[in-house]
Amino acid sequence: MNGNKPSEKFSAGAISVAVWENTRKDESGEESVSYSVKLERSYKDEKGDWQRTQTLRLNDLPKAQLLLGKAFESVVMSDKDTSL
Template structure:
Protein backbone atom coordinates (compact mmCIF):
# COMPACT_ATOMS: atom_id res chain seq x y z
CA UNK A 1 0.00 0.00 0.00
CA UNK A 2 1.56 3.26 -1.16
CA UNK A 3 1.01 6.18 1.25
CA UNK A 4 1.64 9.83 0.53
CA UNK A 5 3.82 11.78 2.95
CA UNK A 6 1.00 13.45 4.99
CA UNK A 7 -0.73 10.09 5.42
CA UNK A 8 2.55 8.43 6.43
CA UNK A 9 3.19 11.19 8.98
CA UNK A 10 -0.31 10.71 10.41
CA UNK A 11 0.22 6.95 10.64
CA UNK A 12 3.59 7.46 12.35
CA UNK A 13 2.00 9.93 14.77
CA UNK A 14 -0.69 7.37 15.67
CA UNK A 15 1.89 4.60 16.06
CA UNK A 16 3.92 6.81 18.41
CA UNK A 17 0.82 6.98 20.64
CA UNK A 18 0.74 3.19 20.84
CA UNK A 19 -1.90 2.70 18.18
CA UNK A 20 -0.96 -0.14 15.88
CA UNK A 21 -1.51 -0.02 12.16
CA UNK A 22 -3.66 -2.53 10.33
CA UNK A 23 -4.39 -3.20 6.69
CA UNK A 24 -7.59 -2.76 4.76
CA UNK A 25 -9.83 -5.50 3.53
CA UNK A 26 -12.76 -4.83 1.22
CA UNK A 27 -15.12 -7.12 3.08
CA UNK A 28 -16.02 -7.21 6.74
CA UNK A 29 -14.77 -9.99 9.01
CA UNK A 30 -18.24 -11.49 9.00
CA UNK A 31 -18.80 -11.36 5.24
CA UNK A 32 -21.68 -8.92 5.58
CA UNK A 33 -20.81 -6.46 2.83
CA UNK A 34 -18.28 -3.84 1.95
CA UNK A 35 -16.63 -1.97 4.83
CA UNK A 36 -14.46 1.12 4.54
CA UNK A 37 -11.99 -0.32 7.01
CA UNK A 38 -11.40 -3.70 8.58
CA UNK A 39 -8.43 -4.48 10.81
CA UNK A 40 -6.11 -7.30 9.86
CA UNK A 41 -3.48 -8.00 12.51
CA UNK A 42 -0.67 -10.48 12.69
CA UNK A 43 0.02 -12.35 15.92
CA UNK A 44 2.93 -9.99 16.62
CA UNK A 45 0.62 -6.95 16.38
CA UNK A 46 -1.89 -8.01 19.05
CA UNK A 47 -3.86 -5.00 20.19
CA UNK A 48 -4.10 -4.34 23.93
CA UNK A 49 -7.42 -3.17 25.44
CA UNK A 50 -7.80 0.55 26.04
CA UNK A 51 -10.14 0.04 28.99
CA UNK A 52 -12.04 -2.74 30.73
CA UNK A 53 -15.21 -2.05 32.70
CA UNK A 54 -16.67 -4.86 34.80
CA UNK A 55 -19.20 -5.69 37.45
CA UNK A 56 -19.43 -9.21 38.79
CA UNK A 57 -18.64 -11.60 35.97
CA UNK A 58 -19.78 -9.22 33.22
CA UNK A 59 -17.25 -7.01 31.46
CA UNK A 60 -17.11 -4.63 28.53
CA UNK A 61 -13.69 -4.17 26.96
CA UNK A 62 -12.91 -1.17 24.76
CA UNK A 63 -10.39 -1.72 21.97
CA UNK A 64 -8.73 1.06 20.02
CA UNK A 65 -7.98 0.12 16.43
CA UNK A 66 -6.37 1.86 13.51
CA UNK A 67 -7.28 1.27 9.93
CA UNK A 68 -6.92 2.93 6.60
CA UNK A 69 -10.02 4.24 4.85
CA UNK A 70 -10.74 3.66 1.17
CA UNK A 71 -9.30 7.10 0.49
CA UNK A 72 -6.02 6.06 2.10
CA UNK A 73 -6.42 8.20 5.22
CA UNK A 74 -5.46 6.77 8.60
CA UNK A 75 -8.55 6.21 10.73
CA UNK A 76 -8.98 5.35 14.42
CA UNK A 77 -12.06 3.51 15.60
CA UNK A 78 -13.06 1.67 18.73
CA UNK A 79 -14.86 -1.61 19.26
CA UNK A 80 -16.44 -3.00 22.40
CA UNK A 81 -16.60 -6.66 23.39
CA UNK A 82 -19.04 -7.92 26.01
CA UNK A 83 -18.11 -11.02 28.02
CA UNK A 84 -19.32 -13.13 30.94
CA UNK A 85 -16.79 -15.01 33.10
CA UNK A 86 -17.83 -18.03 35.16
CA UNK A 87 -16.41 -21.14 36.81
CA UNK A 88 -17.23 -24.48 35.24
CA UNK A 89 -17.89 -27.79 37.04
CA UNK A 90 -14.12 -28.39 37.26
CA UNK A 91 -13.75 -25.01 39.03
CA UNK A 92 -11.88 -23.50 36.05
CA UNK A 93 -12.61 -19.99 34.78
CA UNK A 94 -14.37 -19.85 31.41
CA UNK A 95 -15.59 -17.00 29.18
CA UNK A 96 -18.67 -16.70 27.03
CA UNK A 97 -20.53 -14.08 25.04
CA UNK A 98 -23.88 -15.65 25.98
CA UNK A 99 -25.75 -13.92 28.77
CA UNK A 100 -28.44 -15.12 31.14
CA UNK A 101 -31.51 -13.07 32.02
CA UNK A 102 -29.98 -12.03 35.35
CA UNK A 103 -26.85 -10.81 33.53
CA UNK A 104 -28.74 -8.23 31.47
CA UNK A 105 -28.84 -5.41 34.08
CA UNK A 106 -25.08 -5.78 34.64
CA UNK A 107 -24.48 -5.84 30.88
CA UNK A 108 -26.54 -2.67 30.47
CA UNK A 109 -24.54 -1.01 33.25
CA UNK A 110 -21.09 -1.83 31.83
CA UNK A 111 -22.19 -0.88 28.29
CA UNK A 112 -23.53 2.47 29.55
CA UNK A 113 -20.24 3.10 31.37
CA UNK A 114 -18.31 2.22 28.20
CA UNK A 115 -20.48 4.64 26.23
CA UNK A 116 -19.96 7.34 28.87
CA UNK A 117 -16.18 6.83 28.75
CA UNK A 118 -16.11 7.06 24.95
CA UNK A 119 -18.28 10.21 24.89
CA UNK A 120 -16.08 11.91 27.52
CA UNK A 121 -12.98 10.87 25.61
CA UNK A 122 -14.40 12.29 22.37
CA UNK A 123 -15.33 15.57 24.08
CA UNK A 124 -11.84 15.73 25.57
CA UNK A 125 -10.16 15.28 22.20
CA UNK A 126 -12.42 17.92 20.66
CA UNK A 127 -11.23 20.45 23.24
CA UNK A 128 -7.56 19.37 23.15
CA UNK A 129 -7.83 18.19 26.75
CA UNK A 130 -7.70 14.45 26.18
CA UNK A 131 -4.96 14.00 28.80
CA UNK A 132 -7.11 15.72 31.43
CA UNK A 133 -10.05 13.42 30.67
CA UNK A 134 -7.81 10.35 30.76
CA UNK A 135 -6.38 11.42 34.12
CA UNK A 136 -9.90 11.59 35.57
CA UNK A 137 -10.84 8.09 34.38
CA UNK A 138 -9.03 5.04 35.73
CA UNK A 139 -7.74 2.41 33.31
CA UNK A 140 -10.00 -0.32 34.64
CA UNK A 141 -13.35 0.41 36.21
CA UNK A 142 -14.79 -2.25 38.51
CA UNK A 143 -18.35 -1.61 39.64
Protein backbone atom coordinates in the same frame (compact mmCIF):
# COMPACT_ATOMS: atom_id res chain seq x y z
CA MET B 1 -8.50 -7.44 18.70
CA ASN B 2 -5.47 -9.23 17.33
CA GLY B 3 -3.75 -9.99 20.62
CA ASN B 4 -3.63 -6.30 21.55
CA LYS B 5 -4.81 -5.16 24.94
CA PRO B 6 -8.06 -3.25 25.25
CA SER B 7 -7.82 0.50 25.69
CA GLU B 8 -10.32 0.26 28.56
CA LYS B 9 -12.09 -2.43 30.53
CA PHE B 10 -15.16 -2.20 32.76
CA SER B 11 -16.32 -4.95 35.13
CA ALA B 12 -19.24 -5.63 37.44
CA GLY B 13 -19.18 -9.02 39.08
CA ALA B 14 -18.82 -11.71 36.42
CA ILE B 15 -19.67 -9.32 33.54
CA SER B 16 -16.97 -7.39 31.71
CA VAL B 17 -16.80 -5.06 28.73
CA ALA B 18 -13.53 -4.37 26.91
CA VAL B 19 -13.13 -1.42 24.55
CA TRP B 20 -10.70 -1.81 21.66
CA GLU B 21 -9.31 1.18 19.78
CA ASN B 22 -8.59 0.61 16.10
CA THR B 23 -6.56 3.11 14.08
CA ARG B 24 -6.70 2.84 10.31
CA LYS B 25 -5.28 4.78 7.40
CA ASP B 26 -7.29 5.37 4.26
CA GLU B 27 -5.88 5.45 0.73
CA SER B 28 -4.79 9.09 1.14
CA GLY B 29 -2.91 8.23 4.37
CA GLU B 30 -5.39 9.98 6.65
CA GLU B 31 -5.87 8.20 9.98
CA SER B 32 -9.22 7.49 11.56
CA VAL B 33 -10.09 5.83 14.84
CA SER B 34 -12.92 3.38 15.36
CA TYR B 35 -13.89 1.32 18.37
CA SER B 36 -15.12 -2.19 18.99
CA VAL B 37 -16.51 -3.66 22.18
CA LYS B 38 -16.43 -7.17 23.59
CA LEU B 39 -18.96 -8.26 26.23
CA GLU B 40 -18.24 -11.38 28.32
CA ARG B 41 -19.44 -13.28 31.35
CA SER B 42 -16.96 -15.30 33.42
CA TYR B 43 -17.94 -18.50 35.18
CA LYS B 44 -16.38 -21.60 36.69
CA ASP B 45 -16.93 -24.91 34.92
CA GLU B 46 -17.51 -28.32 36.52
CA LYS B 47 -13.76 -28.68 37.16
CA GLY B 48 -13.53 -25.28 38.84
CA ASP B 49 -11.65 -23.67 35.94
CA TRP B 50 -12.56 -20.16 34.85
CA GLN B 51 -14.24 -19.89 31.47
CA ARG B 52 -15.68 -17.00 29.45
CA THR B 53 -18.83 -16.81 27.37
CA GLN B 54 -20.78 -14.23 25.43
CA THR B 55 -24.04 -15.84 26.59
CA LEU B 56 -25.74 -13.85 29.33
CA ARG B 57 -28.35 -14.82 31.86
CA LEU B 58 -31.40 -12.68 32.49
CA ASN B 59 -29.93 -11.35 35.76
CA ASP B 60 -26.75 -10.30 33.89
CA LEU B 61 -28.61 -7.83 31.66
CA PRO B 62 -28.69 -4.84 34.09
CA LYS B 63 -24.93 -5.11 34.66
CA ALA B 64 -24.30 -5.49 30.93
CA GLN B 65 -26.44 -2.43 30.22
CA LEU B 66 -24.55 -0.36 32.81
CA LEU B 67 -21.13 -1.43 31.53
CA LEU B 68 -22.03 -0.89 27.88
CA GLY B 69 -23.20 2.61 28.83
CA LYS B 70 -19.88 3.30 30.54
CA ALA B 71 -17.98 2.04 27.49
CA PHE B 72 -20.04 4.26 25.18
CA GLU B 73 -19.55 7.27 27.46
CA SER B 74 -15.78 6.75 27.61
CA VAL B 75 -15.53 6.69 23.80
CA VAL B 76 -17.85 9.65 23.26
CA MET B 77 -16.12 11.72 25.94
CA SER B 78 -12.63 11.04 24.58
CA ASP B 79 -10.90 13.82 22.67
CA LYS B 80 -10.35 11.68 19.59
CA ASP B 81 -12.26 11.93 16.34
CA THR B 82 -14.23 8.70 16.17
CA SER B 83 -16.16 6.68 13.66
CA LEU B 84 -19.05 5.43 15.77
